[in-house]
Amino acid sequence: MQLASEWPEMRGHRPARTVSDPTAVRLKVGHTLTVTETALAFLEDASRRGDVCRPLDWIPEVYHPIGSGEAVIPDALLYYRHGPADGDNGSMLRAFVEVDRATMGPERLTAKLTAYERLHRYVPAVPGRRPALQDTKEPAVEEWRRRYPLFPRVLFVLDGTGPVGVENRISALRAGAGLLAPSRFLHDVPILVASLADLLQHGPSAPVWRPAHDPDQRVGWKDQSGP
Numbered sequence: 001m002q003l004a005s006e007w008p009e010m011r012g013h014r015p016a017r018t019v020s021d022p023t024a025v026r027l028k029v030g031h032t033l034t035v036t037e038t039a040l041a042f043l044e045d046a047s048r049r050g051d052v053c054r055p056l057d058w059i060p061e062v063y064h065p066i067g068s069g070e071a072v073i074p075d076a077l078l079y080y081r082h083g084p085a086d087g088d089n090g091s092m093l094r095a096f097v098e099v100d101r102a103t104m105g106p107e108r109l110t111a112k113l114t115a116y117e118r119l120h121r122y123v124p125a126v127p128g129r130r131p132a133l134q135d136t137k138e139p140a141v142e143e144w145r146r147r148y149p150l151f152p153r154v155l156f157v158l159d160g161t162g163p164v165g166v167e168n169r170i171s172a173l174r175a176g177a178g179l180l181a182p183s184r185f186l187h188d189v190p191i192l193v194a195s196l197a198d199l200l201q202h203g204p205s206a207p208v209w210r211p212a213h214d215p216d217q218r219v220g221w222k223d224q225s226g227p
Contacts, residue, residue: 030101031075031099031101031103034099034101034157034159034160034196035060035075035076035097035099037196037200038076038097038099038157038196038199039055039058039076041196041199041200041203041204042058042078042080042204043055043058044203045203045204045205046080048203049205050083051080051081051082051083051090052080052081052083052090053078053079053080053081057078057079057080058076058077058078058079059076059077059078059079060075060076061073061074061075061076062074062077064119064143064144065122065124065143066115066118066119066122066143067118067122067124070115070118072096072115072116072118072119074096074097074098074154075097075098075099076096076097076099077094077095077096077097077152078093078094078095078096078097078152078155079092079093079094080092080093080094080095080222081093082222093153093222094148094150094152094153095152095153095154095155095221096116096152096153096154096155097155097157098112098154098155098156098157099157099159099196100156100157100158100159100160100169101159101160102158102159102160102161102165102169103160106168106169106172107172109156109169109172109173109176110172110173110175110176111176112156113154113173113176113177113180113191113212114176114179114180116154116185116189116191117180117183117185119143119144120142120144120151120183120184120185120188120189121142121183121185122142122143122144123140123141123142123143124140124143125140151188151189152189153189153190153191153192153221154189154190154191154192155192155193155194155209155221156173156191156192156193156194156212157194157195157196157199158170158193158194158195158196159195159196159197163195166195169193170193170210170212170215171215173191173193173212173215174212174213174214174215176212177191177212177213178213181213186213190211190221191211191212191213192209192210192211192212192219192221193209193210193211193212193215194208194209194210194221195208204221205220205221205222206220207219207220209221
Protein backbone atom coordinates (compact mmCIF):
# COMPACT_ATOMS: atom_id res chain seq x y z
CA MET A 1 0.00 0.00 0.00
CA GLN A 2 2.84 2.41 0.81
CA LEU A 3 4.47 1.60 -2.54
CA ALA A 4 1.20 2.19 -4.41
CA SER A 5 0.76 5.56 -2.72
CA GLU A 6 3.97 6.73 -4.40
CA TRP A 7 2.61 6.20 -7.93
CA PRO A 8 1.97 9.46 -9.84
CA GLU A 9 -1.71 8.53 -10.20
CA MET A 10 -2.07 8.32 -6.42
CA ARG A 11 -0.41 11.60 -5.47
CA GLY A 12 -2.62 13.62 -3.21
CA HIS A 13 -4.26 10.56 -1.71
CA ARG A 14 -3.88 9.34 1.84
CA PRO A 15 -2.35 5.89 2.37
CA ALA A 16 -5.00 3.51 3.63
CA ARG A 17 -4.83 2.66 7.30
CA THR A 18 -5.23 -0.80 8.74
CA VAL A 19 -8.32 -0.98 10.97
CA SER A 20 -8.57 -3.80 13.50
CA ASP A 21 -11.57 -2.83 15.64
CA PRO A 22 -14.60 -4.88 14.46
CA THR A 23 -17.07 -2.01 14.92
CA ALA A 24 -14.80 0.39 13.04
CA VAL A 25 -14.38 -2.17 10.25
CA ARG A 26 -18.13 -2.62 9.95
CA LEU A 27 -18.73 1.13 9.79
CA LYS A 28 -15.91 1.60 7.27
CA VAL A 29 -17.21 -1.15 5.00
CA GLY A 30 -20.75 0.21 5.18
CA HIS A 31 -19.56 3.71 4.38
CA THR A 32 -17.43 2.49 1.46
CA LEU A 33 -20.39 0.60 -0.01
CA THR A 34 -22.62 3.67 0.26
CA VAL A 35 -19.99 5.87 -1.38
CA THR A 36 -19.71 3.30 -4.19
CA GLU A 37 -23.50 3.22 -4.57
CA THR A 38 -23.50 7.00 -4.85
CA ALA A 39 -20.77 6.88 -7.51
CA LEU A 40 -22.73 4.34 -9.56
CA ALA A 41 -25.80 6.59 -9.43
CA PHE A 42 -23.81 9.43 -11.05
CA LEU A 43 -22.14 7.14 -13.60
CA GLU A 44 -25.40 5.53 -14.70
CA ASP A 45 -27.21 8.87 -14.83
CA ALA A 46 -24.50 10.38 -17.03
CA SER A 47 -24.68 7.41 -19.39
CA ARG A 48 -28.45 7.74 -19.74
CA ARG A 49 -28.24 11.48 -20.44
CA GLY A 50 -25.34 11.42 -22.88
CA ASP A 51 -23.02 13.19 -20.46
CA VAL A 52 -19.50 12.05 -19.65
CA CYS A 53 -18.67 10.64 -16.23
CA ARG A 54 -16.50 7.54 -16.12
CA PRO A 55 -15.19 5.49 -13.19
CA LEU A 56 -11.89 7.39 -13.05
CA ASP A 57 -13.83 10.65 -12.83
CA TRP A 58 -14.83 9.64 -9.29
CA ILE A 59 -11.70 10.06 -7.16
CA PRO A 60 -11.91 9.04 -3.49
CA GLU A 61 -10.38 11.01 -0.62
CA VAL A 62 -8.32 13.72 -2.28
CA TYR A 63 -6.22 15.62 0.28
CA HIS A 64 -6.68 19.42 0.44
CA PRO A 65 -4.59 21.22 3.11
CA ILE A 66 -6.12 24.13 5.03
CA GLY A 67 -3.14 25.02 7.24
CA SER A 68 -2.02 24.14 10.77
CA GLY A 69 -1.59 20.51 9.74
CA GLU A 70 -5.31 20.17 8.97
CA ALA A 71 -6.94 19.17 5.71
CA VAL A 72 -10.25 18.71 3.96
CA ILE A 73 -10.61 15.20 2.54
CA PRO A 74 -13.96 14.71 0.78
CA ASP A 75 -15.34 11.23 0.34
CA ALA A 76 -14.96 11.80 -3.38
CA LEU A 77 -14.01 14.41 -5.95
CA LEU A 78 -16.37 14.19 -8.93
CA TYR A 79 -15.54 15.27 -12.48
CA TYR A 80 -18.61 15.44 -14.72
CA ARG A 81 -18.82 16.72 -18.28
CA HIS A 82 -22.28 18.04 -19.07
CA GLY A 83 -22.69 17.35 -22.77
CA PRO A 84 -21.00 14.96 -25.23
CA ALA A 85 -17.25 14.47 -25.08
CA ASP A 86 -16.79 15.45 -28.75
CA GLY A 87 -19.02 18.53 -28.61
CA ASP A 88 -18.12 22.19 -28.14
CA ASN A 89 -21.10 23.12 -26.00
CA GLY A 90 -20.32 20.92 -23.02
CA SER A 91 -19.13 22.15 -19.65
CA MET A 92 -16.94 20.50 -17.03
CA LEU A 93 -18.45 20.37 -13.57
CA ARG A 94 -16.63 19.43 -10.38
CA ALA A 95 -18.00 18.55 -6.98
CA PHE A 96 -16.80 17.53 -3.56
CA VAL A 97 -19.08 14.70 -2.43
CA GLU A 98 -19.71 13.99 1.25
CA VAL A 99 -21.66 10.83 2.09
CA ASP A 100 -23.14 10.69 5.59
CA ARG A 101 -24.76 7.52 6.93
CA ALA A 102 -25.84 9.09 10.24
CA THR A 103 -22.75 7.72 11.96
CA MET A 104 -21.78 11.19 13.18
CA GLY A 105 -23.74 13.73 15.15
CA PRO A 106 -25.16 16.94 13.62
CA GLU A 107 -22.32 19.03 15.08
CA ARG A 108 -19.65 16.96 13.33
CA LEU A 109 -21.64 17.02 10.10
CA THR A 110 -22.02 20.80 10.08
CA ALA A 111 -18.32 21.18 10.96
CA LYS A 112 -17.63 20.00 7.41
CA LEU A 113 -19.16 23.24 6.14
CA THR A 114 -16.71 25.25 8.22
CA ALA A 115 -13.84 23.15 6.89
CA TYR A 116 -14.86 23.79 3.27
CA GLU A 117 -15.18 27.51 4.00
CA ARG A 118 -11.63 27.44 5.36
CA LEU A 119 -10.44 25.67 2.22
CA HIS A 120 -12.17 28.30 0.09
CA ARG A 121 -10.15 31.12 1.69
CA TYR A 122 -6.93 29.29 2.60
CA VAL A 123 -3.80 30.94 1.20
CA PRO A 124 -0.61 29.00 1.94
CA ALA A 125 2.25 31.00 3.38
CA VAL A 126 5.53 31.15 1.48
CA PRO A 127 8.18 29.42 3.63
CA GLY A 128 10.61 31.87 5.23
CA ARG A 129 8.65 34.95 4.21
CA ARG A 130 6.16 36.92 6.26
CA PRO A 131 2.83 37.69 4.55
CA ALA A 132 3.55 41.44 4.66
CA LEU A 133 6.68 40.85 2.60
CA GLN A 134 5.04 38.84 -0.18
CA ASP A 135 6.16 39.86 -3.65
CA THR A 136 3.43 42.14 -5.00
CA LYS A 137 4.25 40.97 -8.54
CA GLU A 138 3.20 37.46 -7.56
CA PRO A 139 0.34 37.87 -5.10
CA ALA A 140 -0.56 34.85 -3.05
CA VAL A 141 -3.66 32.97 -4.17
CA GLU A 142 -5.91 30.44 -2.54
CA GLU A 143 -4.54 26.91 -2.59
CA TRP A 144 -7.57 25.49 -4.41
CA ARG A 145 -6.94 27.72 -7.44
CA ARG A 146 -3.83 25.67 -8.18
CA ARG A 147 -6.12 22.70 -8.96
CA TYR A 148 -9.46 24.05 -10.11
CA PRO A 149 -10.60 26.98 -12.28
CA LEU A 150 -13.69 27.24 -10.04
CA PHE A 151 -14.19 25.97 -6.51
CA PRO A 152 -16.09 22.67 -6.78
CA ARG A 153 -19.65 22.66 -5.52
CA VAL A 154 -20.24 20.63 -2.36
CA LEU A 155 -22.78 17.80 -2.44
CA PHE A 156 -23.99 16.12 0.76
CA VAL A 157 -25.62 12.72 0.23
CA LEU A 158 -27.54 11.48 3.27
CA ASP A 159 -28.38 7.87 4.06
CA GLY A 160 -28.78 5.52 7.01
CA THR A 161 -32.07 6.83 8.40
CA GLY A 162 -35.64 7.39 7.35
CA PRO A 163 -37.11 10.71 6.16
CA VAL A 164 -37.24 12.19 9.67
CA GLY A 165 -33.54 11.57 10.23
CA VAL A 166 -32.72 13.09 6.84
CA GLU A 167 -34.75 16.20 7.68
CA ASN A 168 -32.99 16.57 11.02
CA ARG A 169 -29.58 16.52 9.36
CA ILE A 170 -30.70 18.96 6.67
CA SER A 171 -31.88 21.30 9.44
CA ALA A 172 -28.47 21.01 11.07
CA LEU A 173 -26.75 21.88 7.79
CA ARG A 174 -29.07 24.83 7.36
CA ALA A 175 -28.09 26.12 10.78
CA GLY A 176 -24.42 25.63 9.95
CA ALA A 177 -24.85 27.49 6.66
CA GLY A 178 -26.47 30.36 8.55
CA LEU A 179 -23.32 30.77 10.64
CA LEU A 180 -21.28 31.16 7.44
CA ALA A 181 -23.59 33.77 5.92
CA PRO A 182 -21.21 36.74 6.49
CA SER A 183 -18.50 35.12 4.32
CA ARG A 184 -18.35 34.99 0.51
CA PHE A 185 -18.35 31.22 0.58
CA LEU A 186 -22.12 30.71 0.35
CA HIS A 187 -22.34 33.33 -2.39
CA ASP A 188 -19.67 31.66 -4.51
CA VAL A 189 -20.16 27.92 -3.91
CA PRO A 190 -23.36 25.87 -4.22
CA ILE A 191 -23.85 23.67 -1.13
CA LEU A 192 -26.51 21.08 -1.93
CA VAL A 193 -28.06 18.22 0.04
CA ALA A 194 -30.02 15.14 -1.10
CA SER A 195 -30.93 11.74 0.25
CA LEU A 196 -29.44 8.69 -1.38
CA ALA A 197 -32.96 7.26 -1.67
CA ASP A 198 -33.98 10.20 -3.88
CA LEU A 199 -30.82 9.85 -5.99
CA LEU A 200 -31.50 6.17 -6.59
CA GLN A 201 -35.18 6.68 -7.33
CA HIS A 202 -35.01 9.78 -9.53
CA GLY A 203 -31.35 10.09 -10.56
CA PRO A 204 -28.80 12.72 -9.53
CA SER A 205 -29.80 15.05 -12.38
CA ALA A 206 -33.38 15.34 -11.12
CA PRO A 207 -34.36 18.31 -8.91
CA VAL A 208 -33.84 16.34 -5.70
CA TRP A 209 -31.12 18.62 -4.30
CA ARG A 210 -31.81 21.19 -1.61
CA PRO A 211 -29.55 24.21 -1.02
CA ALA A 212 -28.17 24.00 2.51
CA HIS A 213 -29.00 27.66 3.16
CA ASP A 214 -32.59 27.30 1.84
CA PRO A 215 -33.70 23.64 1.92
CA ASP A 216 -37.28 24.51 0.93
CA GLN A 217 -36.02 24.75 -2.66
CA ARG A 218 -35.57 21.74 -4.95
CA VAL A 219 -32.91 22.16 -7.63
CA GLY A 220 -30.71 20.21 -10.02
CA TRP A 221 -27.07 19.99 -9.02
CA LYS A 222 -25.83 20.80 -12.53
CA ASP A 223 -27.92 23.95 -12.75
CA GLN A 224 -26.44 25.67 -9.72
CA SER A 225 -23.67 28.23 -10.27
CA GLY A 226 -24.12 29.77 -6.83
CA PRO A 227 -26.83 30.48 -4.25
